[in-house]
Amino acid sequence: MDKINIKSTTILGVRKKNKVALGGDGQVTFGDMALKQKAVKVRQFETDKGNVLGGFAGAAADAMTLFEKFENKLDEYEGDLRRSVVELAKEWRTDKYLRHLDALLALMDRKSSFIVSGDGNVIEPDGPIIAIGSGGGFAHAAATALLDNTTKSAFDVVKESLKIASDLCIYTNDSITVLEG
Numbered sequence: 411m412d413k414i415n416i417k418s419t420t421i422l423g424v425r426k427k428n429k430v431a432l433g434g435d436g437q438v439t440f441g442d443m444a445l446k447q448k449a450v451k452v453r454q455f456e457t458d459k460g461n462v463l464g465g466f467a468g469a470a471a472d473a474m475t476l477f478e479k480f481e482n483k484l485d486e487y488e489g490d491l492r493r494s495v496v497e498l499a500k501e502w503r504t505d506k507y508l509r510h511l512d513a514l515l516a517l518m519d520r521k522s523s524f525i526v527s528g529d530g531n532v533i534e535p536d537g538p539i540i541a542i543g544s545g546g547g548f549a550h551a552a553a554t555a556l557l558d559n560t561t562k563s564a565f566d567v568v569k570e571s572l573k574i575a576s577d578l579c580i581y582t583n584d585s586i587t588v589l590e591g
Contacts, residue, residue: 430518572588
């Protein structure tokens with residue numbers, strides 16, 4: 411049986427003026443059906459060094475497993491985001507069970523942003539914006555325009571950019587959750 415491609419997400423993060431915001435839409439699709447409208451795909455991790463925000467695209471159960479592993483890495487490396495991300499990627503790539511998990515993670519704090527995948531990739535995007543998922547390109551473009559042309563806060567840029575993406579991407583809806591750190 412062929413694997414059904416689960417598409418469902420736009421995750422967007424923005425850093426501005428020592429604030430960080432990360433948000434996601436709520437739509438979950440399975441094949442050509444929208445099954446859920448109000449899923450929460452973003453999470454906050456508290457550390458001694460400040461808050462880390464995370465969002466996921468892909469299979470929800472897989473992402474929850476990876477978030478749990480990531481939280482353990484944050485504890486183990488005393489809130490060091492960069493080290494925690496690298497160690498998670500190594501374990502995800504090499505572990506017999508974990509390497510089959512189907513998700514993509516966006517993780518950020520006030521200083522850094524990372525996209526992490528199961529093939530061992532750790533990408534630190536240039537600039538203050540991070541985006542993943544089906545509508546990530548739309549949300550990234552909207553956030554770039556808003557950052558360059560408005561005085562909106564990071565929170566407001568994320569919220570408005572996700573709304574714009576929901577108008578353009580069929581795998582993104584306007585049931586938006588935004589966290590701020």
